Amino acid sequence: MKGVLEEEGVSIPYFYTKLGRSTKKLAILLPGKEYTTQGPMFWYANQVYLEQNFDTLQFQYPFMDIEEDKLPKLVHGMIESFLQQHEYDSIHFVSLGLGSTIVAYSLKQDVFSNVQCVWYSPYIHQDSVLDALLNRPCKGLVFLGDESELVHEEGARLIEEKEHLIIAQVGGNALFESVSIEINIETMASIAATIKQFIQHQKIELIEEKTTIRVYFSLYGNNFPLDAVSEKLGLQPTNLDKDGNPIIPPIPTNHPYPESFYHVTDWELSTDDEESMDLEVQMSQIIGKLRSKVPVINELRDTYGLKSHLQVVLHVHYGKSPVMTLDKKVIEFAHQIQTEYIDFDVYVFPFDENLSFG
Template sequence: MKGYVSGYKEMIIPFNYFTREEAVGLMVVLPGSGYTAQAPLLHYANHFSEQLHYDLLQVTYNYNDEAYDDFTNEELGEAIKIDVQTVIDAILGKKHYPNYCFIAKSLGTIALSSELMREEFKNAKAVWQTPLIHREDVLTSMRNSTQKGLSIIGDADQIYSEERVALVEQNPNMISKVIPRVGHALDVEGNALKSIDILKEVMTEIQEFLK
């Protein structure tokens, strides 16, 4: 099912919601900026909802649209938190689940850092793909999260910080995976086969984590 809500400043926020009979949980996918739920790292992660017998919610915001050109980084961070919460509230207003998991990429980790503070997600699992650890809200959430989490980042990512990753790794609830010599897309530019190997490695990590 495709739907939408009125989000921050009454902007239209679309979402995709896939349900199955007798679902035992809900997987929420939070894409990056320009990295959609159909891009490889999220496209294949979506399939884990079938294995888990979870319903699937993809928040398909598009902050690259010209309507957001005047937004500051601070305002965009506030917008995505409000927009994602509004979409999730619309779904949970109709159906609650005994289990939840989140898979967030880049910009989506800003919203994830906020959602994990909610009581209904106190036992959720969270996958942080290329988390924006240069932001204090994201780093603080990852350091203090009581939920089980998996963080995956490349050491050639422009936002990578060995010091900040070390702070995340101090949280016993977090599993940290640093992939050498890959950037923000978790691939190797100009090397398709190596990029596919990394994609498989990432999917294997996520599958093991979500079991």
């Protein structure tokens, strides 16, 4: 919902997203001087808050001709007027640069209860903002760019000592108010995940992702009876796909998703995505269940005109690549059932060296 809020003769556009379900939580997004809420830092933050059952209110004052020293009082008045018309019992402020002066002013008024803050590169060189960070005990997550000219070294040291604040250093990025700000997608994903943890727990737990392996065996063809295959093999499949059925996206989305359909019928037996540094472990789990079924697999292949393949899905984190040996028993099994191929689907995730916590 788009609209305009007015205070002392000044009008500022806003964008208000209200969830279809009822919520008492609101995130107020206050961008920088030249960085709008459509920039990636605010776009991702907005999505995270919506996913966490918050309504969101985005102010659109960047590039407007408003005196900076008057902006905090004006926007604070607009926020108060807005909240008089809407009932919320939890408020989160998300600000960048100039927006932090608005948060500092609002916190000083002591009119909001149950307030938490996400600060992107706050103006800690300004006394009002530094005072708000140090002396207003609301929980806060502070992102500082170590290349920013606006990072006040003494102020940064002081806020790092405060227990109610979590300090995240975004290395290699100048988190300042500029339309040319650049943050790589991996770092942006880490920032979004950090905000999500902060919303849920008011603390950050550093979780190191582990390399995982999943192996699955697939029997596929045209419209064959899946139940008959399960019965013949004496195994319960981990996944079934039917020719002509719609393909459901793996991650729900509010955006239009082009409708598509399966073109083959598929019977699968799979391991879980398991932490592993040796492919032999997961491959043995699958082969161990199927080795005695070789005659049945071949009979099903001939009866229904089926094909088969073995698939390895590998997620490599922190450069920890597992042993990827295909031993004799795997090769023999693949030959005995005349499998089409053994495929490796490898996802290598980059090191995230651009986000650290003080």
